[in-house]
Structures are given as C-alpha cells and as structure tokens.
Amino acid sequence: MPLRLTPYAWAKLQRLRDLSDTEVGGFGVSAKDDLLLVEDVCLIRQQCSAVTVRFEDVAVADFFDWQVDRGLAPERFARIWIHTHPGNSAQPSVTDEETFARCFGTADWAVMFILACGGQTYARLRFRAGPGGALVLPVEIDFSEPFEASDWEAWDAEYVEAVMAEPVLPQPERRPRLAPAEAELHELALAARWNHALWDDVPRLASPFDEDFCPYPFPETADDYVGAPF
Amino acid sequence: MHILYINNSGSGFADRIEVADGLTVRTLFEQKMSGKPADYLIRVNRQPASADQVLQEGDRVSITPTKIEGAH
Numbered sequence: 001m002p003l004r005l006t007p008y009a010w011a012k013l014q015r016l017r018d019l020s021d022t023e024v025g026g027f028g029v030s031a032k033d034d035l036l037l038v039e040d041v042c043l044i045r046q047q048c049s050a051v052t053v054r055f056e057d058v059a060v061a062d063f064f065d066w067q068v069d070r071g072l073a074p075e076r077f078a079r080i081w082i083h084t085h086p087g088n089s090a091q092p093s094v095t096d097e098e099t100f101a102r103c104f105g106t107a108d109w110a111v112m113f114i115l116a117c118g119g120q121t122y123a124r125l126r127f128r129a130g131p132g133g134a135l136v137l138p139v140e141i142d143f144s145e146p147f148e149a150s151d152w153e154a155w156d157a158e159y160v161e162a163v164m165a166e167p168v169l170p171q172p173e174r175r176p177r178l179a180p181a182e183a184e185l186h187e188l189a190l191a192a193r194w195n196h197a198l199w200d201d202v203p204r205l206a207s208p209f210d211e212d213f214c215p216y217p218f219p220e221t222a223d224d225y226v227g228a229p230f
Numbered sequence: 231m232h233i234l235y236i237n238n239s240g241s242g243f244a245d246r247i248e249v250a251d252g253l254t255v256r257t258l259f260e261q262k263m264s265g266k267p268a269d270y271l272i273r274v275n276r277q278p279a280s281a282d283q284v285l286q287e288g289d290r291v292s293i294t295p296t297k298i299e300g301a302h
Contacts, residue, residue, distance in 0.1 A: 052299065099297070
C-alpha cells in the first residue's frame with residue numbers, strides 16, 4: 001500500500017522544494033476515490049527557515065474554509081501533511097513527530113510525508129482503527145492516469161504568496177585567516193608602523209623603589225617601622 | 231438550530247449539524263472534541279471566538295489544529 005502522487009503533484013512538490021534554500025510545507029489533496037493518491041499539493045501561508053517550517057494558524061483555518069467551500073471533505077485535504085527537508089535525510093525530526101502526534105493524532109488516519117532535498121522520501125501512515133498503529137509507506141509516482149502539465153508560473157506565484165522566509169540575524173564580520181607567510185609580513189608591517197620617537201620624549205616614571213619616590217627605607221622587620229610615618 | 235461545523239478530528243467533518251439553542255463555543259468543543267482548546271483555533275464565521283460566545287442559527291464553526299510546524 002504505497003502513498004502515490006500524480007506526476008503533477010510530484011512535479012509541483014519538487015518545484016516548490018527547489019525554489020529556495022528553506023523548508024516548505026503544505027497539505028496533499030487526495031483523489032476522491034483514493035485517499036492515498038495525492039493529486040495536488042497546497043501551500044499554507046507559512047514562515048520558513050533553512051531548518052524549520054511553521055504554518056500560520058489562521059492560514060490553516062482559511063485553508064479548511066476554502067476547501068470546504070470547494071465541496072471537499074476534510075479527509076481529502078487535511079490528512080496528508082507534507083514538508084521538505086533541506087538536506088539529504090527525510091527522516092522526521094523530534095519536532096516533526098510532536099506535530100504529527102499533536103495536530104493529527106485525533107484524526108482517524110493521517111500521513112506525514114517528507115521530501116528531502118536530495119530526493120529521499122519518508123511517508124508514514126498513522127491510523128486509529130482497531131488497536132491503532134503506524135505504517136511506513138513506500139512512495140510512488142502514479143503514471144496510470146492522465147495528468148495535467150506543469151505550471152511553474154502558477155506554482156511560483158503560490159510560493160511567493162504563501163512562503164515567508166524568517167529573518168536571518170547578521171553574522172559578525174570575521175577577518176580572513178592569513179596564510180603563515182602573509183601573517184609574518186603583516187606582523188612586520190605593524191612593527192614598522194610603531195613610532196618609537198613618540199615614546200623617547202616621555203620621562204621615565206619613578207619606580208616605587210627609587211629614593212625620589214619614597215625617602216624611607218622599605219620596612220622589612222618590626223624595628224624598621226620605628227620612626228616610619230606609616 | 232443548525233450550524234455548519236468543520237473539524238478534522240475522527241473521520242473529519244464539514245456539514246450542518248443541529249445543536250441546542252443557546253449553545254456556547256465552550257460547550258460545543260466539550261461535546262465534539264477531545265484534547266485541550268489551546269491546541270486548536272476555534273473560529274465562528276471565520277473570526278476567532280471566545281469560549282462563552284453563544285452560537286446563532288447558521289453560524290459557521292471551524293476547529294482547526296494550531297502550531298503545525300516541522301524542523302530538520
């Protein structure tokens with residue numbers, strides 16, 4: 001029992017994944033008579049970074065309203081949670097697992113589907129029927145039915161409208177590391193810029209042990225303190 | 231009275247249901263959902279609703295999950 005995607009849905013998901021370096025996520029829309037056949041991938045308004053994706057709560061509610069107005073039941077549009085991973089691993093993270101349990105755990109069934117940048121996929125079906133359980137599903141592209149052509153322009157527009165990259169804090173500027181020979185030259189150049197003449201005119205400060213500085217002998221025994229002003 | 235009720239729990243639901251007059255959002259949640267209200271966004275007619283809001287004939291109530299997030 002694989003999770004299948006139409007070529008249209010597969011091409012769209014790959015396109016959305018590759019539009020930037022961030023993760024991206026959405027819901028799979030299932031076929032009416034086959035809930036494990038994904039016909040479309042719909043983005044939810046979201047904030048993304050290179051390692052996170054977070055749907056806006058209001059956008060999720062808007063998506064539900066929109067799909068219900070289209071006449072779809074929730075089991076067709078809200079059960080297959082899809083997101084991408086930027087690296088080569090599609091294995092779910094702790095956060096992925098927590099979200100899957102918390103947000104989809106009360107549904108009769110749900111699928112977490114992850115597509116990694118390197119092409120690896122991960123799909124797991126969780127179901128509550130009977131004793132409940134989970135099943136890792138193979139992922140297939142279903143070419144058996146006619147499918148729509150790709151539409152990069154519309155997909156890109158959907159991406160621009162839905163995905164907001166989280167602001168990246170500026171990194172502190174770092175000096176380039178010099179090669180050893182360059183570093184030695186750099187040291188010599190700094191030494192050459194040292195103006196010794198400026199320091200030659202400064203009178204030498206008196207040392208605490210100079211007689212000018214302290215006219216009394218440094219007390220070393222109890223007798224030395226006799227007559228000393230301190 | 232009848233309201234349109236949308237949620238994804240159980241088998242999922244998006245249909246008109248009959249509820250008692252004067253039913254509040256809190257009571258509807260307790261009757262239909264399990265878990266904590268804080269884990270859901272509850273809207274009436276596409277607007278965030280308070281727990282004590284009394285439902286009216288023809289209201290559209292949606293209960294959707296919040297904090298859907300992934301990380302790598």
